[in-house]
Amino acid sequence: xxxxxxxxxxxxxxxxxxxxxxxxxxxxxxxxxxxxxxxxxxxxxxxxxxxxxxxxxxxxxxxxxxxxxxxxxxxxxxxxxxxxxxxxxxxxxxxxxxxxxxxxxxxxxxxxxxxx
Amino acid sequence: xxxxxxxxxxxxxxxxxxxxxxxxxxxxxxxxxxxxxxxxxxxxxxxxxxxxxxxxxxxxxxxxxxxxxxxxxxxxxxxxxxxxxxxxxxxxxxxxxxxxxxxxxxxxxxxxxxxxxxxxxxxxxxxxxxxxxxxxxx
Numbered sequence: 001x002x003x004x005x006x007x008x009x010x011x012x013x014x015x016x017x018x019x020x021x022x023x024x025x026x027x028x029x030x031x032x033x034x035x036x037x038x039x040x041x042x043x044x045x046x047x048x049x050x051x052x053x054x055x056x057x058x059x060x061x062x063x064x065x066x067x068x069x070x071x072x073x074x075x076x077x078x079x080x081x082x083x084x085x086x087x088x089x090x091x092x093x094x095x096x097x098x099x100x101x102x103x104x105x106x107x108x109x110x111x112x113x114x115x116x
Numbered sequence: 117x118x119x120x121x122x123x124x125x126x127x128x129x130x131x132x133x134x135x136x137x138x139x140x141x142x143x144x145x146x147x148x149x150x151x152x153x154x155x156x157x158x159x160x161x162x163x164x165x166x167x168x169x170x171x172x173x174x175x176x177x178x179x180x181x182x183x184x185x186x187x188x189x190x191x192x193x194x195x196x197x198x199x200x201x202x203x204x205x206x207x208x209x210x211x212x213x214x215x216x217x218x219x220x221x222x223x224x225x226x227x228x229x230x231x232x233x234x235x236x237x238x239x240x241x242x243x244x245x246x247x248x249x250x251x252x253x254x
Contacts, residue, residue, distance in 0.1 A: 014217070020159045021210040021236075024203045026244035028162055030251055031169065032196030036188035043251050045177040051250070052173060061170060065163045072160035079153040084137055101160075108167050115174055 009074055009098075016071025023064060058112045066105040073097040155206035158199045211236040 035042035043051075051057045077097040080086045086093055136142075140150040172183035186192060214236050215229035 016159075017206075017210055020163075020203070021207040022240050022243050023247065024159060024162055025200060025207055026247045027166065028196060028200045028203055030248065031166075032187065032200065033193065036184060037193065040252065042184065045173065045180045048173045048180070052170070061166070065167055068159045068163045072156040072163075075153055075156035076160070079150065079156070083140060083150055083153070085135070104164060104167065108170075111167065111171055111174065115170075 009070070012067060012070035013074035014071075016067035016069065017075075019063060020068040020071060024068070027064075052115050058115060062108060062112055065108040066101075069101040069104050070098075073101040151202075152205065152209050155202045155209075158202040159206060162199055162203065207240060211240065 030040070034040040052061075074097070077093055080093050080097075081090075140146040169183060172179045187196075211233050215232035218232070220227040220232055
């Protein structure tokens with residue numbers, strides 16, 4: 001990785017970590033457990049479509065998906081370097097991690113854009 | 117006399133202590149460190165799952181019903197229990213590290229760590245309640 005992008009990647013890591021820390025547990029608890037297992041009444045499909053129609057919701061979801069993906073890319077990259085001692089695969093690991101985050105972010109932007 | 121042996125570059129062999137790939141299992145604090153770093157895997161999986169969820173909502177009522185039914189299967193329930201544990205581990209360690217990562221000063225005085233971490237926990241509570249309110253109020 002070229003030097004000048006390092007602060008940007010760190011910023012994305014930090015911002016994504018904050019977004020995930022603040023918002024992921026409640027989403028996982030509701031959509032992953034409470035709604036499918038019937039603990040709470042899930043929102044109707046119509047209501048979710050209504051939410052998705054609002055630009056603010058779509059902006060929220062774009063931030064919700066993209067920033068945490070870059071958080072993962074940065075953190076997982078260094079976990080692979082240190083944990084599995086893959087320092088010799090420096091370029092490949094970085095390309096795979098940031099590449100995955102980039103591709104999924106592009107898909108998210110495309111899907112959310114298409115909802116309007 | 118035989119031909120002089122060709123000159124070969126000699127590189128000294130330094131002693132390198134070999135570290136096992138499982139170095140992080142040898143001490144509790146190392147294991148916790150690696151588990152904390154691995155929370156990012158569940159962060160990425162959950163982000164991808166949310167993207168899939170948005171796509172199924174957009175694909176229509178039937179597709180979304182299928183998606184919700186799939187999330188109700190035991191495999192996804194187990195996944196979500198494990199994922200939630202890792203996500204909570206991420207949130208707690210992240211908020212506790214916040215005062216160390218960001219030193220806040222008010223009128224030249226450093227804001228105590230407890231206040232910085234505490235404000236993160238308050239924000240967590242408020243945002244979680246807001247998300248729940250929006251989703252349950254419908």
